[in-house]
Every structure is written in C-alpha cells, then in structure tokens.
Amino acid sequence: MRIQDKYDIILFDGVCNLCNNAVDFVIRRDKYDRFKFGALQDKATKSILKEYKINQNYIDSIILIRGNQVFYKSKAALEIARNLGSPWPAMYIFSIVPAFIRDPVYDWIARNRYRWFGKKETCRIPSAKEKQKFL
Template sequence: MEEVKDKKIILFDGVCNLCNSSITFVIKHDPKDLFRYAPLQSDIGKSLMEKHQIDPKETDSIILIDQEKAYTKSSAALHIARSLSGGYPLLAIFLIIPAFLRNLVYDFIAKNRYKWYGKKESCMIPTPELKAKFLG
C-alpha cells in the first residue's frame, strides 16, 4: 500500500452497476489522478474496512479513505465530489446538512441500487489503461 500513500482510496461495491458507473465517472473527472480504487469485496477492501472499523453490513456501497480518515455514505460521496474537476466541488456545500439527514437519501438509493441499476456476477475488470488505478 506504500504506492498509494499520497492517494485517496475509494472502496466501492464491485458488483453494483451504479457503483461501477460512479467509479468510471470519478476517473473521467480526476485529472490530477488523486484517487485509487478497490472493490469492497477485495482483500484490500476488506482489510481497509477492518482497519477503519467499518461494518460491511452498515456500509456496503462507497467508502473514501483520505489520509487515514474514512468517510462513508453521503460524506464519502461529497468529499469525493470536492476533489473532482468542473463544478462538482460545489456539491460539498451539502456537507453543512447533518449526515443523518443526507444519509436518508443516500440509504434509500443504496437500498434500491440493484433493483434500479442491476448487478454484475463479478467485480469490474478495468481496462489495461486503467488497471494501474485499481488496487489489488
């Protein structure tokens, strides 16, 4: 993990179509190459969740690890948006809303993501060009 010391790590549900599309979106809007990625289902994903004492039953969609601090759910999404190109950093203003309120919306989407967007049989396999951005 030494090679990602200065990178932010996004853990995502590797079998979720919405999550995979979101990772593709982040990659396209990350011109500074700030992020690295790993499925929650991977050994690295499981190890990082354990290290940060995150219960996979409570958070099963997106986690951001930034300088040894872990963000989950809507906080993760908004902190990710803060680092993207374009107008997306403006979304960070929603961090002023208490997390329990933001997470009501987030949890509703997360609960229905397989029904609305579908599910893969296995984790996403990155193209050779993107493989260096994925851990594990």
C-alpha cells in the first residue's frame, strides 16, 4: 500500500516561512492523524512528484495528494481545512467561489511569500516529536 492511500500528503515549499507556519498550523489541528508532509525540495517528495507526473521543480503551490487525486493552490488549502478539527472545516464554504477567482488571490500571495514572510536557507528539519508526520 502506498503512503498516499493511507494518508493525505501535503507537499510544501520547505524553505518558505509562510509554508512552514502553515505546516505547523495543520500539525496542531490534525486531530485524526490524517496528514503526512513533505518539502517539495526533498528526495522522498521528488519520487512522489514523478509518480504523479508533476514537474519536479514546481514549488509555486501547496500540493495535496489523496490516493490518486492531486489538488493544487486554493483547492488544496480548502481540502486541508475541510479535514482539520473544528472550526476549520467551515472554511470549505469558500469552495463555492470559483477557482478562477480564488486561484489568482492564491497566486498573488505565493508570488510575494518570500518578500512578505521570508525564506530559510535550508528546508525544515522536523523535531523528534514531528518526525512521524513527515515523509
């Protein structure tokens, strides 16, 4: 059994401060141990990207993999919120806003994430407590 058949896999930009803070946010609210994480720059993640035919240099969006499904950008964020502890599933109501409206807002934040939130020199190294949450 593949790991993505048992867990939802969240792939994120490992050097982005905003992305790492989002990972911390999800870890704290993942009450059902539903998610595993991988930095888009990591070797383990590259093999998953290859399996799903996703450009291995892609770091412009959070990616959610659930079984054979791949979600990008705002859809990935909404699917993640939908599966967190309360009150975050209520955010899924924003899925009624069409992606052609949601995704440009997502893209604008993504384009400015390093300038606004900063960037690390290397990918995140999970703590001993977090290690089981990462690929």
